[in-house]
Amino acid sequence: MKISEALKVLQSVPREGEPFEAALVCGFTPLHLETLLGARLQQRLSGRRIAVAKGLFGDTAGTLESLRGARPHAVALALEWQDLDPRLGFRAAGAWNPAAVADIVTSAARMLDRMGAAVEQIEPGVPVACCLPTLPLPPLFHTPGWQSSEACVLLEGSLNDFALRVVRRPGAALADTARLAQNSPPAARFDLKSDLASGLPYTLAHADAVAEALALLLVPPAPKKGLVTDLDDTLWHGLVGEIGPENVSWDLDSHHPVHGLYQKLLASFAEEGVLIGVASKNDAQVAARALARPDILLPPGKIYPLEVHWNPKSGSVGRILKAWNIGADSVVFVDDSPMELAEVAAAHPGIECVLFPKSDPAACLALLRRLRDWFGKPRIAGEDALRLESIRQGEAFREVESGGGAEAFLSQADATLTIDFAVSSSDARTLELVNKTNQFNLNGVRFTEGDWLRLLANPNAILAAVSYQDKFGPLGKIAVLAGHVDGDEMRVNSWVMSCRAFSRRIEHRCLQSLFDRCAAREIIFDFRPTAKNGPLQDFFESLTGGRPQGPFRLTREQFEEKRPLLYHRIVETESTSWMPSQPA
Amino acid sequence: MDAITTRLTACFQTVFPALPEDQIPSASQASVPAWDSTAAILLVNVIEDEFAIEMDFDRLADLDTFERVREYLGEQVGGGVAH
Structure with a gap:
């Protein structure tokens, strides 16, 4: 400049x-x-x-x-x-x-x-x-x-x-x-x-x-969340359908170590909570045998979902995005075919499509560095390790829900919601969640650490961090709610929930808890519609009968009239500084 | 207005956005409060960028009015500076 x-x-x-x-x-x-x-x-x-x-x-x-x-x-x-x-x-x-x-x-x-x-x-x-x-x-x-x-x-x-x-x-x-x-x-x-x-x-x-x-x-950019990779001439060298699972290669002996380096980087990403999916035109059984080789450097258990068939990759990527429940602009697609990249880019605006330069080691190294820049983060939280497993669980939830068995499934999920009202304002995961969540996000407002601390320095401020666990395992810290109490009014300035936690009625339980804890007659939401917060707009519409266009009030009566049955066991961590009265 | 004057005026507008355009030709360090030592160095860098020249540090102290800077640029780049 x-x-x-x-x-x-x-x-x-x-x-x-x-x-x-x-x-x-x-x-x-x-x-x-x-x-x-x-x-x-x-x-x-x-x-x-x-x-x-x-x-x-x-x-x-x-x-x-x-x-x-x-x-x-x-x-x-x-x-x-x-x-x-x-x-x-x-x-x-x-x-x-x-x-x-x-x-x-x-x-x-x-x-x-x-x-x-x-x-x-x-x-x-x-x-x-x-x-x-x-x-x-x-x-x-x-x-x-x-x-x-x-x-x-x-x-x-x-x-x-x-x-x-x-x-x-x-x-x-x-x-x-x-x-x-x-x-x-x-x-x-x-x-x-x-x-x-x-x-x-x-x-x-x-x-x-x-x-x-x-x-x-x-002011770092938000890290990408998921990577979809091709298999042939990308994750490994060779066409597995032609030369067989035992003959695709990625090591130094075979003179194709750039594929091994790529696998190692993806394995590292997976450990750090990045979602790794596969979109490949191949015979699924043949590809699975290559992925199951003991010398592979990216363990197949770290990949989900696998879209391996002969249909267009744009459809594969679409299904992967749906399974992950994240937007295309949080995802990178890597393939060795410019045509496949163009097809996916046209179908999913915002996705980063990158060519795997299989014959150019220097370009491969540049790609690995670029990927690290996209997915790198200053620190790794405990929740990062839980992400893939919770995505798999979410898929099971959605399957049951679409089969009409949601009520029975939720009632038997043995879910525990921990609402931590004493979470520190300097808790890194809390701010990270606020700044990277798009779909269930009250207004899309991003905070620097300084802004966040200023917001919560108000003596009437509330901050709640919500963690979830059920019989399938923990999801970790998946929702954050920040606001302040003014008399018998409660104002919510920021409310986000990870897309991994959808379909569990956690949002309903959060509001129930908030109404109960602060004995509020109504809650004012600093809502603002964004291009991405459709799921939250759907939620508010289910409670109020219409999509709000800006800040609005939700009364306890409105909420309780529309609230579905809730099955969670609740554990609340106390913070009484902001509470106007004892819990109802 | 010749090309050098036009481009120099744009440089002054960049460094002193609050200075009305009609006052730029008569601008001097004495008449423009914002023209302090920091702004003088900023101005030199903006002019160096615009005219692709390196200005002589020893002459900077003398370049304290728009007109003197204009004259200096006339010596350095003449009238045929490429845009």
């Missing part, structure tokens, strides 16, 4: 937008970094009004420490060597002699320790993005430039200790140095003329790369 483009982006900030205050922490003059970070954040949060605040020149640690107790929406830390000791920069007059080097190493370690403590003391829930030093060290060590000195290794060691403290702080994230090097080659980063003249040591291109990296860490 050029500086003129950044200025134009910042000039287009919506005046009525909700403010988003980012603290930029760096020891040099931020100048363009400040402008570009603001613009990059503005692009990622287009409805917000971005403001970037900066600290004192040359006092990175002090600026970090000043954030203790403050509540910016985000903190962006762009560290450079000179922040650890001014003698590691080019503007300080301090000596570069061997005696000074030992002192520099010691003082840098102390400074990093101080900064590490300051990062740890930033308010929980305030996201922190950190970029470690990106510029070359000055030529102050006694070794020639092609040789690392002991002092240099010691400095790197202290920096690694600091980096570890950063990545271990919940909500903090570190820019990947290798990825930054791809986007901003090290030789083109440092601008000594600008450093000496204005105090900004970055070239414009590098300032933009750092700004982009920090903005991406602070």
Whole structure:
């Protein structure tokens, strides 16, 4: 992004937008970094009004420490060597002699320790993005430039200790140095003329790369949820129907290891909660024999559903999306045939269709990296491991329901709903669920961690996290409800439920519990129709007789008149701070 | 208005969006409160982008009015700058 483009982006900030205050922490003059970070954040949060605040020149640690107790929406830390000791920069007059080097190493370690403590003391829930030093060290060590000195290794060691403290702080994230090097080659980063003249040591291109990296860490895209893969010449090399299950290959010995690497990545995704499905034109029995080979790296138990037959793949993908109950825009389809990709793309707008470049190892590696970018997430929650099994259960539920046996099935499911009214506002899974749920989502509003904490800082705020388990197993934490109580009125600001939990009347039980717990005569929903929240609109229509077009009130009488029989056993965790009266 | 003046005016509009267009030709660091040291560096970068040139740091202190910047650009790129 050029500086003129950044200025134009910042000039287009919506005046009525909700403010988003980012603290930029760096020891040099931020100048363009400040402008570009603001613009990059503005692009990622287009409805917000971005403001970037900066600290004192040359006092990175002090600026970090000043954030203790403050509540910016985000903190962006762009560290450079000179922040650890001014003698590691080019503007300080301090000596570069061997005696000074030992002192520099010691003082840098102390400074990093101080900064590490300051990062740890930033308010929980305030996201922190950190970029470690990106510029070359000055030529102050006694070794020639092609040789690392002991002092240099010691400095790197202290920096690694600091980096570890950063990545271990919940909500903090570190820019990947290798990825930054791809986007901003090290030789083109440092601008000594600008450093000496204005105090900004970055070239414009590098300032933009750092700004982009920090903005991406602070406002990451929502991860994709499911991957549908072809089999022949994608999951393995060869056409299994022609050469037989024993002759398809994916290992180094067969000279087709890229398929093995792809399998390993998919297996890793499956462990992390990504849904893996198969859409293949093949004989199902033959394909099943290949998938059952003991040397396969993606265990077949991690794949669901398998659509293996000779019908069009657009139909296969459609059925997989239905089984997963997620939208096409949360899914990636990988196939080696451009024609199949085009057919699926035309039938399912929003799906990412990607060619498996079977004959080009470098392109394969690029694909694996791209997939990791799409599916990567900052942390893995316990619920991620439950996702596939709960999808299978959901399918069983829907089959019984469509056969007319839902009432008997639900009554015998032995379901327990745990409604945790004492869940911490900093619980990561809670916010994750709010931000990635589309279909059963009250209004589609996404929250940064800072916004979420602000919403729940209201003394009358309520937050409930709902977990579900039945005789088929646990679904984990599957619903979140946030709002506040005002007298005998209850207002729900955010309400989401995972699509895995549909068809179990959990939504009805949540409302019943809410009416009972807060003794409310009615509940006001901050509802807004979105392109994707049709299932929630259906639910409200079933209660009110019409689809609401905006915020609306639901009375207890309306609800109880329409509420179906509920069979769940309820476990509630107490939080009484917001309750106007004892439970009804 | 010649091509350099038109493009330089656009640069000023980018950096100083609150400055009315008719005041840009007479703009100076003294008359435009927003034209501080930070804005001066932003302006240099926007001009460098627009005209694909690298401006001489030693001359920056003298480039404190629209007209002086216009003259400097005339020296550097002449009248035949490609768009």
